[in-house]
Amino acid sequence: MKIRFAVLLGALLVSYPAAAQTGPASRPLLVSTTWLADHLRDPGVVVLQTSQAAAEREQIPGARIVPHDSLMTMGASHDLAGASDLVAALERAGVSNSSHVVIYGEPLAAGWLFFALEYLGHERTSMLDGGLDKWKAEARRVSAVGAPPPSGRFQPRLRPQVRASAETVQNRAAGAVVLLDARSEKEYVAGHIPGAQLLTWQNVYSDAKLQVFKSPADVAALFTAAGASSGKTAITYCQIGLRSSLLYFAARYAGLNASNYVGSWSEWSARGLPREPAR
Numbered sequence: 001m002k003i004r005f006a007v008l009l010g011a012l013l014v015s016y017p018a019a020a021q022t023g024p025a026s027r028p029l030l031v032s033t034t035w036l037a038d039h040l041r042d043p044g045v046v047v048l049q050t051s052q053a054a055a056e057r058e059q060i061p062g063a064r065i066v067p068h069d070s071l072m073t074m075g076a077s078h079d080l081a082g083a084s085d086l087v088a089a090l091e092r093a094g095v096s097n098s099s100h101v102v103i104y105g106e107p108l109a110a111g112w113l114f115f116a117l118e119y120l121g122h123e124r125t126s127m128l129d130g131g132l133d134k135w136k137a138e139a140r141r142v143s144a145v146g147a148p149p150p151s152g153r154f155q156p157r158l159r160p161q162v163r164a165s166a167e168t169v170q171n172r173a174a175g176a177v178v179l180l181d182a183r184s185e186k187e188y189v190a191g192h193i194p195g196a197q198l199l200t201w202q203n204v205y206s207d208a209k210l211q212v213f214k215s216p217a218d219v220a221a222l223f224t225a226a227g228a229s230s231g232k233t234a235i236t237y238c239q240i241g242l243r244s245s246l247l248y249f250a251a252r253y254a255g256l257n258a259s260n261y262v263g264s265w266s267e268w269s270a271r272g273l274p275r276e277p278a279r
Contacts, residue, residue, distance in 0.1 A: 009256070027100055029253050030213060031126045034134050036102060046094050049132070050105040060135055061143045062103070064093040068109040071116050078240035079262055080163070086116050087154050094149035097122070103134075104128035107211050108201075111246030115260055118252075118270045121157030127249060134210045138152075162248075164235045164261040166268060169193060172235065178228040178242070182238040182247040183265070193237065193268055194276045197226040201243045204250040213253065220254040228256060237261035 001078060028035075029237065039045050040062060047063040049056060056065060070089040073079045095101055101117060101124060103110050110127060117125045126137075136142060165181035181188050182201040193197075203222055206214045213219065220230070229236040232249040236244035241262035269275065 012077065027124045028126055029249070030129050031102060032129050033138055033140065036128055036135075037140060040177070042100075044098060044100050045102060046096075046099040046190070047102045047128075048093055048095070048113065050103065050109045052106055052109045056145055058132075058142045060132060060144055061141060062146075064149050065145060066090070066093050066113060068106075068112065071112060078242065078266070080116060080119065083120065083156055083158060086120055087156055090120075091152045091154050092148065094152045095122070095154050096152035097154055098124075099123040100126070102126050102128050104131040107131075108242045108246055111249050112242055114249045115162070115245040118162050118248075119159055120154075121159050127253075130207075130210045130212045134212065137210065162259045164237075164259040166186075166261070166263060166271065166273060168259070169235060169237070169261055169268075170273070175232075177233045177235060178226065180223075180226055180228060180234055180236045180244075180247060180251075182236055182243040187239070188267075191265075191269070191275050191277065191279075193265070194274050196237070196276075197228075199223070199226045199228075199247060201238070201247045201250070204247070204253075213250070214256060216240070219250055220256075223251060223254050223256060230255065233257040233259070235259050235261055237264040239265050 009195045017212060047057050047060055048066050049063045050066045050068055052068045065091060070080050071086060073081055101122060103113050114127060117269060179193060180197040180199045181192050181196040184200060185198060188198045199222060202208050204213055204219050206212050223234060234256050236247040236251065236258065238244040241260060244260050244264060248258050248260040
């Protein structure tokens with residue numbers, strides 16, 4: 001009996017790698033609406049809602065609002081806000097180092113927020129599968145946007161390696177690092193960074209309308225088909241680093257090491273760096 005159990009356990013571990021589902025502190029990178037409903041009152045769980053749109057009028061009960069524009073700059077290009085500004089925005093939303101943060105909202109803004117937390121070194125961050133739309137489709141309770149919560153205390157541990165630069169892209173190790181373009185096929189054909197493979201960000205969803213992700217195995221298969229198999233590092237990019245932040249999350253969800261080239265095509269082309277097709 002013990003031998004049969006050990007064989008079964010070994011098979012499960014091989015077919016369902018933990019790295020595809022968990023972060024460094026053994027928190028799932030993707031949680032279901034059922035999981036959140038069961039943990040909504042846990043004092044350590046902090047639910048963040050974010051969007052590029054106007055102010056939200058409803059939310060999952062207890063969620064805190066993090067406006068997308070508090071996490072970015074729009075000077076010469078779209079970029080992450082400075083670390084101190086990111087920390088201040090998150091602390092206003094009640095985030096502390098010990099918090100298990102669960103993110104939902106407009107998908108690209110949610111991807112950007114996830115990436116910002118990864119960059120700051122927060123180790124307990126998950127995305128909510130299906131977000132508010134799935135929550136409401138299941139007839140779960142929503143509430144009006146509430147008053148700001150008590151501030152958190154967050155000491156960042158910056159992880160600059162997840163934020164790729166143009167130089168990182170240019171000097172990437174052939175065969176070990178795969179560059180992935182998250183834009184549309186039309187944009188990719190019009191011009192892309194040499195050697196980049198197209199992996200449109202919407203392809204990671206089994207239900208794009210409800211923002212429900214494919215299984216870890218199916219997402220991993222997408223990356224493998226684009227050349228980013230297990231053991232390789234994926235660098236994602238798009239036009240301004242926003243779509244690629246969602247693809248960055250998907251790469252992490254699939255168990256890959258990843259970084260996001262935030263400057264993306266807008267910076268690359270503005271600097272006159274090599275492109276395909278050449279002009």
